Amino acid sequence: MLNLIPNLLMQSSSDATLATGQATTPKTFWMPEGASTISREVDWVFNFINYINYFFFVLVVGIMLYFVWKYRQKGREVYARGPSHNTMLELGWTIAPTIIVVVIFFMGFRGFVDMKTPPSNSYQIDVTASKWNWSFKYPNGATSNDLYVPAGKPVKLVMRSEDVLHSFYIRDFRVKQDVVPGRYSSLWFQADEPTGSDKFHWLFCTEFCGKGHSDMNRHVYVLPEKDFDDWVVEQGRWLDKIPAEELYFKAGPQLYARCASCHTLDGKPSTGPSWGNYDGSGNIWQRTDSKTSTHKVDGKSITDLVGDGKAVPNAQSYIRNSILNPGEHLVDGFGNVMPTFRGQLTDKGIDALIGFMQHLDEFDAKGQWTKKPAGTAAAAPAAK
Amino acid sequence: MTTLDSRPVATPAPDNYLTFTKGILSWVLTLDHKRIGVMYLVAVLSSFFVGGVMALLVRTKLLFPGEVSWMTAEQYNKAFTLHGAIMVFLVIIPSIPAALGNFVLPIMLGAKDVAFPRLNLFSFYLWIIGAVCAVYSLLAGGFDTGWTFYTPYSTTTEAGGVIPVLVGVFILGFSSIFTGVNFIVTIHKLRPPGMTWFRMPLFLWAVYATAIIQVLATPVLGITVALLVIERAFNIGIFDPSMGGDPVLFQHFFWFYSHPAVYIMILPGMGIISEIIAVHSHRHIFGFRFIAFSSIAIAIFSFLVWGHHMFSSGQSPLMNVLFSAITFSVAIPSAVKVFNWLATLYKGSISLNTTMFYGLAFMFLFTIGGLTGIPLAVLSTDIHLHDTYYVVAHFHYVMMGSALIAMIGGLHHWWPKMTGRMFSEFWGKIGCALVFVGFNVTFFTQFMLGSQGMPRRYYAYQPEFQIYHHISTGGAYIMGLGFVITAIYLIHSLFAGKKAPANPWGGASLEWQCTSPPPHDNFSSTPRVGDCYDFSAVHWDEKQQGYVVDTEAHVAAAGKGH
CATH class of the missing domain: 1.10.760.10 (Cytochrome c-like domain)
Structure with a gap:
């Protein structure tokens, strides 16, 4: 029992060790496809919380329904004598949830630290958000409207907005960051499995930005590293080559x-x-x-x-x-x-x-x- | 001293507060807290109707993934903004304290009125002026900012109604502050002899905790919207980075009020549930002090957690970590309350009437609402869920499924007291069941929608989400039907309902000891106070078709207990 908490933490973090070559996890009842190195850990924590929630929900509602049936009113003369307090019991159900939420907090904290720490060898892409466009600029000056990233390589996005708040969200990668005018924000992710060019992950804007808010979504393509290198070189030159x-x-x-x-x-x-x-x-x-x-x-x-x-x-x-x-x-x-x-x-x-x-x-x-x-x-x- | 139970309780005294004076002026200029409460109730329920129609419009649009001819994206944005703003500022925040609280607080306390009756009437008219501003903003072009008014969108949008509605919010804030001040002073100064803090009903503890938040947090909202108006009207850069401002500062200001405001909404609801569960289980509330102090604890902690709305906003990761940790401190007192209510059912004698249905519905819905708050407070999972329908579902479970359901439960609980009439139990249960089922169908679906990644405030969406939207909209229609039925049988009861006895449920707190409806002055003599959760001296009286409280025994039992 004493080892439970460290074990839980270990398990969550060992899932998150940023192993390369991870395949995507399929869509489940709750979660969409998971396609980044952190998505497994996020899903693990989410599912862990869910199981705790199922337990407490069944406990509370089960006891409630049982009591309501067992102690339903019979007749009009009704005064019922039940205990009016029990200090040990009340302390118990104050302390037990406290312990549980402390554990859950640390699990979320560890995942968050991973999310906020881009590896030093990250490939940087500059992102500009405006009403209602995303524009991506690669290190060689190439630009695109859909996002292309290399597989198996950490990618860091440095983002700014030209007008109002936007928020950059790739659900399959479990990453989200507001894009704020007047400052640079950043996030990073690593996707290991290429999508090919016919499949993609959705990029959504998740901060309300007006009329075109719900159209401000784009495709995210994960290409094998070599294909990506070719693509980005092509993309940088595409205008030059056209007569x-x-x-x-x-x-x-x-x-x-x-x-x-x-x-x-x-x-x-x-x-x-x-x-x-x-x-x-x-x-x-x-x-x-x-x-x-x-x-x-x-x-x-x-x-x-x-x-x-x-x-x-x-x-x-x-x-x-x-x-x-x-x-x-x-x-x-x-x-x-x-x-x-x-x-x-x-x-x-x-x-x-x-x-x-x-x-x-x-x-x-x-x-x-x-x-x-x-x-x-x-x-x-x-x-x- | 004449004892209360010697008064003729079954036949309402001719001088009840409804018949005490006549004419429209006797209502609009009244200083009677009961009439002000009734006026608030009518105003709040009318706003609820408008906000509900907006919700149904939004949900109907969402049946279709793409563009629809009868609602453009701009109209959709204005509709959901209006829904949110009306429900938050005009309905939920004033619903329990200002409408029900105004009516029952002085009576439960054993006072003749609130401490400042004129201030009370003034705060009602401030509410009216605030509501008029909101209506005017619609004529001025509406507003499409979302109820959160995030900058710089709110200072740059072309919708013409932004400044009027902000002025309205500013004024509504003062209405809320004055109500809070009034209740704090009333509870401190107007308690009759014997009404000690620990004999005060838990509803009053909850309203007291709420009033503290109202008085301390609402001024920040006032300042924030005033700054927003200044920036929009005079181009003075406070939040807009192109003028040297900081948009994230606005979010800090806004949530410094609006997170505590969540507890302005839910705390009084928890108070009502404490009353409903105890009275309709006919047994002493379990753990009075834990529930009472958990209200105060929630009020205090609510000021320390605003940053959990901003995990992805760009505030520093260190602040994210601190806010996440502190957030769990609010979860504990909420959990404690649920366990206490459960224990109150144990060995009770539970009346399965409409009011109790609402009480049980609250426990069911609040449990879901509270538990689904956990993945939103946890840093790594919130990043995925933030600004998706998961958040929408979560706060509807808390604000509507809990706060509003508690308000409607309280309305049924005190309806006989307020109107002197009984409503139809049969239709009451049908209405409650429809609302409960419809609510869950509507909003539980949205948890899946959100965790699957559907962002909120979207006019158009990917076809893969359509099935969830169809189910959700179907639920909204069921819920709408439930509310229509509820409105019909409640209004019908005003004209054709059975006359209500003074004490139809068997309550022991003071409001059940004056007639239904109460007389103008509430009590003809200073009431004698016992333990309001001690039901040993409550007996069924066949002649009155209601319960009576044997005051002598009731007070004597309390004396023994202390």
């Missing part, structure tokens, strides 16, 4: 994916104005470039702002500026909520997005290239 004339349809859709949570292509306004035709003056390129545009910006017609000899010489400059300094000019009816993409998009990336806008009629409402030549009615973005 300029193919940029808009090869890079455009992928870059647009980061804009899609606020800018639709089907004409329906969302958090930001649609890039499709929503106010009768054409899609984003047409209404910005046209000399007869009726599009309103800052309460005035956009033609007062953009054009030869105006404040902004051409549509390209206007769009570039809207990406880098989004608050400077606001389309009527929309607030100043867009974060800047300065430092996140290269010039080539901005070129690709402008090209994407110029050829919007070649893309469907989800931003996929339909490869149809401009001008045919079928290829026009479906304005629902």
